[in-house]
Amino acid sequence: MPLAPTGELIAAAAAAGGAVAAFNVITLEHIEAVIAGAEAAGAPVVLQVSENAVKYRYGRLLPLARAAAAAAARAAVPVALHLDHVHSDDLLRQAPGAGFGSVMYDAARLPYQENLTATRAAADWVHAQGLWIEAELGQVGGKNGEPPPGPHTPGARTDPAEAAAFVADTGVDALAVAVGSTHAMTTRTAALDHALIERLSAALDVPLVLHGSSGLPDHELTAAVAGGIAKVNIGTALNVAMTGAIREFLAGRPEAVDSRGYLGVGREAMARTVTRLVTVLRDGGTPASEPPRP
Numbered sequence: 387m388p389l390a391p392t393g394e395l396i397a398a399a400a401a402a403g404g405a406v407a408a409f410n411v412i413t414l415e416h417i418e419a420v421i422a423g424a425e426a427a428g429a430p431v432v433l434q435v436s437e438n439a440v441k442y443r444y445g446r447l448l449p450l451a452r453a454a455a456a457a458a459a460r461a462a463v464p465v466a467l468h469l470d471h472v473h474s475d476d477l478l479r480q481a482p483g484a485g486f487g488s489v490m491y492d493a494a495r496l497p498y499q500e501n502l503t504a505t506r507a508a509a510d511w512v513h514a515q516g517l518w519i520e521a522e523l524g525q526v527g528g529k530n531g532e533p534p535p536g537p538h539t540p541g542a543r544t545d546p547a548e549a550a551a552f553v554a555d556t557g558v559d560a561l562a563v564a565v566g567s568t569h570a571m572t573t574r575t576a577a578l579d580h581a582l583i584e585r586l587s588a589a590l591d592v593p594l595v596l597h598g599s600s601g602l603p604d605h606e607l608t609a610a611v612a613g614g615i616a617k618v619n620i621g622t623a624l625n626v627a628m629t630g631a632i633r634e635f636l637a638g639r640p641e642a643v644d645s646r647g648y649l650g651v652g653r654e655a656m657a658r659t660v661t662r663l664v665t666v667l668r669d670g671g672t673p674a675s676e677p678p679r680p
Contacts, residue, residue, distance in 0.1 A: 412625075
């Protein structure tokens with residue numbers, strides 16, 4: 387089926403009391419695993435390509451974007467394509483031609499007024515192209531090796547009144563909020579400020595997005611969705627699953643050289659992770675069938 391609009395998937399999930407899972411992809415195996423896992427759960431999903439992933443792919447957006455779109459066209463569930471954590475205006479302007487239906491423009495590292503000005507300009511341009519835009523207020527730490535912000539660090543938590551003004555002044559369609567999660571966590575030990583999530587949900591009339599979700603246990607994710615989170619970004623959890631499966635495979639087969647063997651088990655491990663997380667976010671963890679072998 388054709389690529390689905392990100393905003394429509396989020397709106398439908400929120401209306402049903404759930405959230406859309408959005409997975410960051412780096413390789414074709416990531417793409418295939420996300421779609422296989424979502425199909426096993428019978429739920430829509432968002433494929434996300436970050437600016438860091440583009441840099442890894444020699445700075446070229448189209449190869450991964452075209453692969454994602456081609457895989458989505460054969461999917462049995464709705465799949466959206468989202469360009470994530472964009473800092474570069476040049477990359478932002480490649481989004482429409484590469485098939486993306488939405489972008490996350492990330493100026494959260496800037497002081498508030500500079501973030502607002504840059505995001506307003508990005509939102510105006512993105513909307514003129516017919517795309518949906520997400521922004522961030524209150525920086526979520528952990529990207530590019532940076533330490534997570536402490537509880538008393540300026541910008542470590544998103545202020546509801548400031549967030550409402552930011553959304554009104556920028557015109558963004560969704561807001562990523564800082565509520566206690568951290569990017570790149572490899573253990574599921576983080577805890578969220580659920581009272582703050584509820585205050586943000588009450589203050590804003592756009593969907594709330596949770597970044598850095600790989601470090602959260604299931605009960606934290608379900609509570610976040612109950613509090614008003616409508617899109618949940620996940621990346622590191624896939625890499626943990628893939629790397630662990632590959633390490634185990636190669637440890638038991640030191641003679642192995644065919645990459646299809648270890649990439650295949652890595653893909654299957656990621657698909658199982660996707661099925662579990664999509665199910666948790668959709669309906670609180672009712673078991674789903676195992677994903678098929680792609």
